[in-house]
Amino acid sequence: MRAAAGAVLTATITYVRVQIDRFEDNGWAVLLLFPEGRRSFDAPRELLPAGASVGDVFEMRFEHDRAETERLAEENRRLMDELLGEEG
Numbered sequence: 001m002r003a004a005a006g007a008v009l010t011a012t013i014t015y016v017r018v019q020i021d022r023f024e025d026n027g028w029a030v031l032l033l034f035p036e037g038r039r040s041f042d043a044p045r046e047l048l049p050a051g052a053s054v055g056d057v058f059e060m061r062f063e064h065d066r067a068e069t070e071r072l073a074e075e076n077r078r079l080m081d082e083l084l085g086e087e088g
Contacts, residue, residue: 012064019057
């Protein structure tokens, strides 16, 4: 994570472990939450490291990028104002 000089970084980071259940013909990998395996989700196969195989376990990290979230919200507000003819 990078920040401008003097900036304070705050982030919420969640780690989760997943296991590759299978690869679909359409280029998707089915990942199971590990170790319980009761929930699954799909991810593009190209996001996985080369050589990843069924049964492999990975740790994933989800990091909330608050600055980017706010930037996108501001951009959406600006676009809505333009569409509605309002000045912001």
